[in-house]
Amino acid sequence: MRQHFLYLLFSTVLALLPLNQLSALSEIRGWTLSAGLGMLWGEARESVNFSSRLAYPTDNKYLSLLLWDLKNIPFITLRTRWDSGKIFGMELNFDAAMPGLPAGAMNDYDWFFTDREWSHWSLSETTLRWGFSLSTSVDFRVIDSGPLSVHLGLAGLADYWYWSDILKELIYSISVNDITYPVPFDTSKKHEFRSSTESNSFGKNAVDYEVGYFSLLSVFKLKIQNRLRFVEITARVGPTFVATHDFHKLRESGLGLRIYNWGVGLPWVDFSLAIGVHITPRVSLSFRGEIAWMNDIVSDTHYYYGNFQYKNSAGAAGNSGFFRGGMSVLLSWKFSSLKNKSSKL
Numbered sequence: 106m107r108q109h110f111l112y113l114l115f116s117t118v119l120a121l122l123p124l125n126q127l128s129a130l131s132e133i134r135g136w137t138l139s140a141g142l143g144m145l146w147g148e149a150r151e152s153v154n155f156s157s158r159l160a161y162p163t164d165n166k167y168l169s170l171l172l173w174d175l176k177n178i179p180f181i182t183l184r185t186r187w188d189s190g191k192i193f194g195m196e197l198n199f200d201a202a203m204p205g206l207p208a209g210a211m212n213d214y215d216w217f218f219t220d221r222e223w224s225h226w227s228l229s230e231t232t233l234r235w236g237f238s239l240s241t242s243v244d245f246r247v248i249d250s251g252p253l254s255v256h257l258g259l260a261g262l263a264d265y266w267y268w269s270d271i272l273k274e275l276i277y278s279i280s281v282n283d284i285t286y287p288v289p290f291d292t293s294k295k296h297e298f299r300s301s302t303e304s305n306s307f308g309k310n311a312v313d314y315e316v317g318y319f320s321l322l323s324v325f326k327l328k329i330q331n332r333l334r335f336v337e338i339t340a341r342v343g344p345t346f347v348a349t350h351d352f353h354k355l356r357e358s359g360l361g362l363r364i365y366n367w368g369v370g371l372p373w374v375d376f377s378l379a380i381g382v383h384i385t386p387r388v389s390l391s392f393r394g395e396i397a398w399m400n401d402i403v404s405d406t407h408y409y410y411g412n413f414q415y416k417n418s419a420g421a422a423g424n425s426g427f428f429r430g431g432m433s434v435l436l437s438w439k440f441s442s443l444k445n446k447s448s449k450l
Contacts, residue, residue, distance in 0.1 A: 134190030135441025143393070143433025145178040145202065149266075149316070151349055152424045153364065153406055167216045167223075168287065168422075169364075171314070171351065173268075175429075176209040178202050178233060182433055188441075192246040194256065202236030202266075211270050213312065217280050218290040221298060224278035229270035229311060238264045242324055256326040260341055262373070267315035271308060277301040306355055313352040316425065318399065320345040320373045335389070337379040345373040347402050347425050354411070361411025366423035368404030373397070379435075387439045394432050401426040 153169040180202045188194045208231045215225035244258025279297035280288070290296050322343035329336045348367040356362035374397070381391030404423040408416040 134188055135439065137184075137186045137188070137437055137439045137441070139182070139184040139186075139391075139435045139437040141182045141393075141433050141435030143180050143182055143200075143431050145175070145180055145429060145431040147175045147427060147429035149173040149175065149427040150401075150425070151314075151316075151351065151366070152401075153366075153419075154422045154424070167214070169216075170214040170223075171312075172212045172214075173231065173314075174209045174211075175231075178206070178208055178236070180236070180431070180433075182435065184435070184437075192249075193243070194246070194258075195243045196241065196260075198238075198240045200238040202233055204233060204235055206233055207231070208233040208268050211312065211314075217278060217286045217288070218296070218298070219287045220289050224280070224298065225276070227272060227275040227277075227311070229272050231268045231270050234267045234269060236266045236268075238262065242322075244324055244326060252329055252331055254328050256324070256328075258324040258326070260320075260322040260324050260343075262318070262320040262322060262341075264318040264320075265315070266317075267313070269310050269313045272304070272306050272311045275302065275304055275306075277304075309355070311353065311355050313354070314349070315351075316347065316349045318345050318347050318373065322373065322375075333383055335379075335381050335383070335391075337377075337381075337391075339377045339379075340375070342372050342374045344369060344371050345399060345402065347399075347404060349404070349423070349425055352411070357410055362416075363409040363411060363413070364423075365407045365409070366404040366425060368402050368421075368423070368425075370402030371400065373399050381435075381437075387441075389437045389439075391435050391437065392432070393435060395430065397427075397429045399426050 150173070151171045152167055154167060180200050182198070182200045184196065184198045186194060186196045211229045211231050213225075213227045213229070214223040216222075217224040240260055240262040242258050242260035244256040246254055246256050248255035276299050278299050279295065279301065280286070290298065320343050322341040325340045327338045346367070346369045349365070351364050353362045353364070375395065376397075377393060377395040379391045379393040381389050383389045401424040403421050404425060405418065405420050406423040407418045410416055
């Protein structure tokens, strides 16, 4: 379904906006408030490596890899925009996922042996605790030609997600008499490879995870409309600061292990397409599709025990990335008066 998403939206654009119906429009000055509901899906990943990717790019062995498959997460969206009636506009947007609902699954891999593939794997069901996105932007209209307008601007974005898991399945190896990992596989040390599939930890909360993204984005916005319909395309790209915290509650003999990563990188990219109708001069209804993607950002990794006692650190050893898509429906109300576009106020 996701692979046909953009195709369906653009097909709808062509149906909604036949060329012979485009006409000069009235310019809106004042506030527009919007509220709606939607659904999100996506994938996220975090890895920790044995050695620094920057210092040893050819010696990049995993220590840990977490993969989340996020499915059908409902959210509410609130948006407001101010148009000056000239060329300036600004927006404030807030999206919040509904907390406490199932969010998909998490696969957790660990590499305890240097000369073998993953040694530990577990599958968990995840529950979303919190999830929200807050962005603000300013833009300037650089093209104003009949039904078409183009805006360029800057946006600030804060994006935060927090979820926890319930352990369902696992395949573990046995490694005793070793203080640090990873180590070469050695049967004389009573190592066993992927030998355990049972645990008294099934049904327990094994991992909590939270991640925050903070971005400064360049904004491109294209809008085509007539008196009845409109299409709005928005694209944003820019650098991102990412900070993550995953708490492995059953590690370190039950004390727990906290892993913190933070780093700055490129790029954050998102794209949205909104298709709508003007129900009245003040009220409109729109359908919005969006995708967001962030390339793996290299980050410094810091380890603490569950009681926050420092353990050790590794520079440039962590990586975080994600892909996210969503669809929503919004109802908008304009608190403004219509002004003729030819007035050029």
